Amino acid sequence: MTVELSDRGLLLGDGLFETLLWRDGRLVLFEAHARRMQAGCEALGLPAPDAGELRRAAEAAVREAGLVDSRAAVRLTWTAGPGGRGLDRPETMRPRLFATAAPAPSSQTPVVLTTVSVRRNEGSPASRLKTLAYLDNVLARAEARAAGADEALILNNRGEVACAAAANLFWVWDGGLFTPALSCGVLDGIMRAAVMRAAQGLGLAVAEVAVERSTLDRAEGLFLTNSLIGVREVALLDGAPIQRSPVTARLRDALADVV
Amino acid sequence: MTVELSDRGLLLGDGLFETLLWRDGRLVLFEAHARRMQAGCEALGLPAPDAGELRRAAEAAVREAGLVDSRAAVRLTWTAGPGGRGLDRPETMRPRLFATAAPAPSSQTPVVLTTVSVRRNEGSPASRLKTLAYLDNVLARAEARAAGADEALILNNRGEVACAAAANLFWVWDGGLFTPALSCGVLDGIMRAAVMRAAQGLGLAVAEVAVERSTLDRAEGLFLTNSLIGVREVALLDGAPIQRSPVTARLRDALADVV
Numbered sequence: 001m002t003v004e005l006s007d008r009g010l011l012l013g014d015g016l017f018e019t020l021l022w023r024d025g026r027l028v029l030f031e032a033h034a035r036r037m038q039a040g041c042e043a044l045g046l047p048a049p050d051a052g053e054l055r056r057a058a059e060a061a062v063r064e065a066g067l068v069d070s071r072a073a074v075r076l077t078w079t080a081g082p083g084g085r086g087l088d089r090p091e092t093m094r095p096r097l098f099a100t101a102a103p104a105p106s107s108q109t110p111v112v113l114t115t116v117s118v119r120r121n122e123g124s125p126a127s128r129l130k131t132l133a134y135l136d137n138v139l140a141r142a143e144a145r146a147a148g149a150d151e152a153l154i155l156n157n158r159g160e161v162a163c164a165a166a167a168n169l170f171w172v173w174d175g176g177l178f179t180p181a182l183s184c185g186v187l188d189g190i191m192r193a194a195v196m197r198a199a200q201g202l203g204l205a206v207a208e209v210a211v212e213r214s215t216l217d218r219a220e221g222l223f224l225t226n227s228l229i230g231v232r233e234v235a236l237l238d239g240a241p242i243q244r245s246p247v248t249a250r251l252r253d254a255l256a257d258v259v
Numbered sequence: 260m261t262v263e264l265s266d267r268g269l270l271l272g273d274g275l276f277e278t279l280l281w282r283d284g285r286l287v288l289f290e291a292h293a294r295r296m297q298a299g300c301e302a303l304g305l306p307a308p309d310a311g312e313l314r315r316a317a318e319a320a321v322r323e324a325g326l327v328d329s330r331a332a333v334r335l336t337w338t339a340g341p342g343g344r345g346l347d348r349p350e351t352m353r354p355r356l357f358a359t360a361a362p363a364p365s366s367q368t369p370v371v372l373t374t375v376s377v378r379r380n381e382g383s384p385a386s387r388l389k390t391l392a393y394l395d396n397v398l399a400r401a402e403a404r405a406a407g408a409d410e411a412l413i414l415n416n417r418g419e420v421a422c423a424a425a426a427n428l429f430w431v432w433d434g435g436l437f438t439p440a441l442s443c444g445v446l447d448g449i450m451r452a453a454v455m456r457a458a459q460g461l462g463l464a465v466a467e468v469a470v471e472r473s474t475l476d477r478a479e480g481l482f483l484t485n486s487l488i489g490v491r492e493v494a495l496l497d498g499a500p501i502q503r504s505p506v507t508a509r510l511r512d513a514l515a516d517v518v
Contacts, residue, residue, distance in 0.1 A: 001264045002261035002262060002263055002264060003261060003262045003263075003264060003266070003269055004261060004262075005260045005261060005262060005336075005357050005359065006359075007262070007269070008397075009269055010262055010266070010268055010269040010336070010338075010391070011276070011334075011336065011391070011393075012391070012393040012394060012396070012397050013272035013391055013392040013393055013394040013397075014393075014394055014397050017270070044394075044398065045398075045401055073344055075270075075344070077264075077269075077270065079269075084361070085332055085334070085361045086425065087393070087396055087397050087400040087424055087425050088400060088401075088404065089397070089401065098264050100264065100265075102343070102344040118382065118383050118384070119380065119381075119382025119383055120380075120382075121378065121379075121380035121382070121383065121395070121416070122378075122416060123377065123378025123379075123380070123415070123416045124377050124378055124380065124395045124398070125377070125398065126394050126395055126398065131394050132269070132270070132271070132272055132392075132394070133272040133391075133392035133393065133394035133395070134270075134271040134272055134273075134346070134392065135271060135272040135273055135303075135385050135390050135391070135392035136380070136383045136385055136392070137271070137346055138267075138271050138272075138273050138346050138348070139303065139304075139383070139384065139385065141346040141347060142304055142347075142348065145347065156382070156416075157380070157381060157382045157415075157416035157417070158416070165346055166345065166346050
């Protein structure tokens with residue numbers, strides 16, 4: 001499958017994507033992913049895909065990759081489609097949908113996290129969306145790898161904790177659960193929302209907050225979330241060991257059907 | 260010409276581009292564009308293209324578009340090439356080069372500029388490079404168009420003046436020339452550098468500064484620059500008329516061979 005060279009997704013990052021987990025012969029939390037992509041289209045001013053179209057493309061990609069009976073990562077890519085020269089979108093947009101599937105990672109090894117220099121752009125709506133303009137995430141991850149870590153802790157331009165390169169972030173403190181507010185420049189993660197719901201179901205208080213990096217030094221547990229890894233503990237942050245919290249294991253158990 | 264669906268330029272905005280002017284049968288300021296793309300590759304950790312390869316691709320695109328005897332806009336796109344799932348780059352990167360040419364805009368009508376809500380990410384090296392992750396620029400331009408303007412004035416997260424969606428910005432004040440510093444999250448523009456050289460040649464003082472939006476209210480002349488439009492005056496900023504400065508015309512004359 002190929003993409004036209006005039007595609008605005010390629011030329012300008014003008015588009016969105018979703019990464020879904022395929023498990024036990026089904027797309028996990030499909031409706032939430034479809035709604036997020038549709039909401040993202042509205043935020044970016046793009047025509048939105050139909051949920052049925054997304055589902056058919058995702059399922060076809062799993063079949064074509066021979067992964068129907070496996071655990072698979074499905075990527076749905078929705079580009080603004082072909083356009084002329086420059087930034088202005090054409091009067092009639094013809095977005096394009098692409099779907100691919102690959103074997104899904106399933107490691108539960110705790111993560112080594114390091115704070116990177118690349119900052120999250122809290123001043124752009126794109127920082128709350130899963131857009132094709134993901135270069136800052138690529139650079140953050142590369143910087144973390146070069147420092148011997150698995151993942152990057154990204155702060156925003158105000159110095160507030162935002163997220164990892166490919167995950168949302170939660171921490172436990174004083175019996176409650178905390179996560180950066182979306183206004184910090186944070187992707188509105190599907191697993192982030194699922195964790196917040198699960199925590200409430202367990203009677204845990206959850207707060208969305210804006211905090212500086214030093215707040216994490218007091219964490220009694222720190223974990224990353226996304227649709228593929230589910231809930232994954234952080235073992236080390238900037239070289240310092242992080243406590244393991246029983247809350248993390250309880251949340252993982254509560255989410256067993258979606259991770 | 261098409262691009263593989265596995266291309267990291269499409270999937271993640273992992274790559275760079277250059278927009279060059281073709282005029283009088285030659286690529287204007289080609290060496291500066293090639294050097295900028297090579298420096299950008301170094302900043303992003305990508306293998307860099309050879310200048311000869313870039314020139315051959317650009318010239319072939321002009322010929323194929325039938326624009327050899329015209330004024331043309333040439334776009335060189337250098338992607339990180341194919342990769343597997345996720346953010347991490349493959350061990351061996353195979354970047355890809357694409358070139359296209361289109362008739363170049365040549366309007367010199369003064370521009371209507373409006374300040375937009377999308378902020379520039381001063382905290383990422385990508386804000387100083389011409390990367391494929393250009394969605395913030397697309398959003399800024401769309402916001403300006405929706406407000407009835409031609410172009411967007413973009414501030415960074417500190418509230419400092421940065422640039423337009425597809426141009427650098429200069430203003431005249433008290434006989435001197437001013438432009439936002441690169442540290443404000445500003446693309447290191449080829450025409451920006453050419454204007455600074457030309458100004459020095461004319462004996463004008465040039466300062467790279469970090470200023471708030473209100474500073475522009477005192478401007479005695481305001482203009483945009485890029486490789487296609489050269490030097491283009493701003494007529495209105497946020498609805499207020501901007502003085503025309505003789506400095507703008509002098510600079511345009513001094514740059515007649517490159518715009």
